[in-house]
Amino acid sequence: MRKRTSTRKHHVLMVAAECRDIATAGGLGDVVRELSKAIHRRGILVSIAMPYYGVVTKSAVSLGKFKVPFGNRSWEVEWFRCTLDGATIYLLRKREFFDGRNKTVYIHSRQHPFEDDGRRFAFFSSAVLAFIQQYAQLRSVDTLHCHDWHTGALFTLLKYDPRYKDLSERVRTVFTIHNLEYQGVRPFSSRIRRRWFAFSDWFPSLYPSLKASGAIHDLRNPKPPLRWFNPMRAAVQLSDHVNTVSPSYALELTRADNPKLNFSGGRGLEHDIARRKRQRRFHGILNGLDHAIHTPSTLRPAFDVTMPGWEKIRMQHKYALIQQLPSKITQFQQAGRLPTWNAKELTTQLSTYHVSEWVARPLVIMVTRAADQKIKMLMEKHHGKPLLEHILHRDLSLLILATGERERILSNIVNLHPNAIFICAFERTLARRIYAAGDLFLMPSDFEPCGISQLISMRYGCLPLVHGIGGLQDTVDHNTTGFVFTGNTRARTRQALLETLDAALHRFIHDRRRWRQMQRQAMQARFDWTASIEQYLALYFDS
Known part of the structure; x- marks a missing residue:
């Protein structure tokens, strides 16, 4: 050369x-x-x-x-x-x-x-x-x-x-x-x-x-x-x-x-x-991450960590998403943007959907691919039932936006619970609204070369809860900008996810001052080029 x-x-x-x-x-x-x-x-x-x-x-x-x-x-x-x-x-x-x-x-x-x-x-x-x-x-x-x-x-x-x-x-x-x-x-x-x-x-x-x-x-x-x-x-x-x-x-x-x-x-x-x-x-x-593209400062209403009262504005986004989610799903159904089976499931889910209950609970989100890399751990049996079932028995709401080869398996669990919704689609505008509204971003990947979703979630003040591997380990600081779980066996890793989730939910409910401090630190983190x-x-x- x-x-x-x-x-x-x-x-x-x-x-x-x-x-x-x-x-x-x-x-x-x-x-x-x-x-x-x-x-x-x-x-x-x-x-x-x-x-x-x-x-x-x-x-x-x-x-x-x-x-x-x-x-x-x-x-x-x-x-x-x-x-x-x-x-x-x-x-x-x-x-x-x-x-x-x-x-x-x-x-x-x-x-x-x-x-x-x-x-x-x-x-x-x-x-x-x-x-x-x-x-x-x-x-x-x-x-x-x-x-x-x-x-x-x-x-x-x-x-x-x-x-x-x-x-x-x-x-x-x-x-x-x-x-x-x-x-x-x-x-x-x-x-x-x-x-x-x-x-x-x-x-x-x-x-x-x-x-x-x-x-x-x-x-x-x-x-x-x-x-x-x-x-x-x-x-x-x-x-x-x-x-x-x-x-x-x-x-x-x-x-x-x-x-x-x-x-x-x-x-x-x-x-x-x-x-x-x-x-x-x-x-x-x-x-x-291009922070000029991935920024809550261009939302309506806008918020960012440097703006006074950003916490209240962010809460407005959570309320607006939860309130408008049924109409958004209906739009997707009418436009044919959902598989027939998912459209039918969501009709059933919306029949028991209560805005006030969803607003009151911590909102856990996933914007992902429904692939083994991303969700296999959630499907694995833990004490006799899928790990995802254990998560859904917590006092939380779970909203997933995903498509992929495991979408039916994921939906078969999620859309049977009144506190969860799985939308089998992807739309950048909706994804952005979900990031801005979520309290926790769940990312239990089996491997992750770098990951971009956790970077985006931090930018929008949604604290990531991630498996401590690959790029997730390099970008999320446990108890500072998010939550990280690990384990030296597969069973212990699954248990660590649940324990870390419980600790995060406890902090969200009982220590909002510390939670907001973590949100600020996550939003201030920079991973530019x-x-x-x-x-x-x-x-x-x-x-």
Whole structure:
């Protein structure tokens, strides 16, 4: 790699599957958007390359077409350009891969995991490299910052495909792990005759050379299925620097999984990650939060910790949300924004809904994904019944806004209790109102690379109650800005959640002075991008 100098004009190209306000499905899109904005504010040229999904609604200008090698043929890809907060967004459109039945950010392949997304993002990886070489304005790129497994094939091509030899020698590469749980594993080759089913179908000329050279060994999945391509591992092995999104999660990834404790560590990649750490090539950099976007000062009525009487204004938001929740749910039902089963359940729930009772109780909230990572602990049996049942038997109200693969399981418990409501939907405006109204934000994740929900909840004065792992451990200060529970066995962890919840409820009811002090401290906490950007710039440009 060439030595970076301080006098030249740098150009960072982000390569990602998501970017907020273009197309996103989770926290990855938030980070790509806010990190690129922060880099631009430092006077550095930053661009983002991502697929032009069929769901994209932002206006973008078509500026031409270019050729992409994939499979046994050359494809013509149309490219579009728009801007966001000073960053140039390049949207690469190929309808076969990113429109029609493939129009959403991710596809849930029912028969073979990652079958659809594996080939879609392999094509995208090839398209990005071809675009860089064919578009003159991207020849100034000196840093490629790639995100999650979706870009693993890019690193493989950049390292081993002779077409990209010159490019590989002039750019520095950084790879960010946002969630190691998803690795995009696909077969290297297969007897199954389905279109672009395996790595050898995507890159038929590269596959034999990888086998002959032995390079294929470092790209293989380290656990069964062993003979499969692991794009996450490829990126970890081949990038100049690897980072993940919090220091504690970085440490966890160097350790093996422990199923008895439900501990998620390196998910089979712990030896690779530990080796990169010994090489000083693996880093934990905490995600930031854009406090200008996530602020209660733009609500109506506005409040913030610096405003006199903010406590009373915040209480107005709690009362308004609880009072207006039935009409909001009815709007969702009438607009068809709820699954039929959830709409029916909520009709039953609202028949016994009493505003005065909900206002009087502590309001515990969850704005989350209904996925094992986020809610598995709540579903586990504790003294003969699900942990969530124990929570709901406390004198509290629980409001959950979520969608995901475990939504029915979650709803089957929540919507049977008069003090709880589960809304199977997501809307940013409603989520913001819930943050502003909640007293406690429950986040019992089994693993959490960084987490953004707890940062937002603190900003709005809703104290987080979190499992002390990953980024939650790095961002929530127990008894100062929130509540943290841990345990050295799974049963003790569940019990610790209940005990910590009881302590928090006791403080809310009996020590409001201390509670408000904690709210102030939480609202004053800052997790901006300033320190994190310095660490990223060191990875980008330091020799």
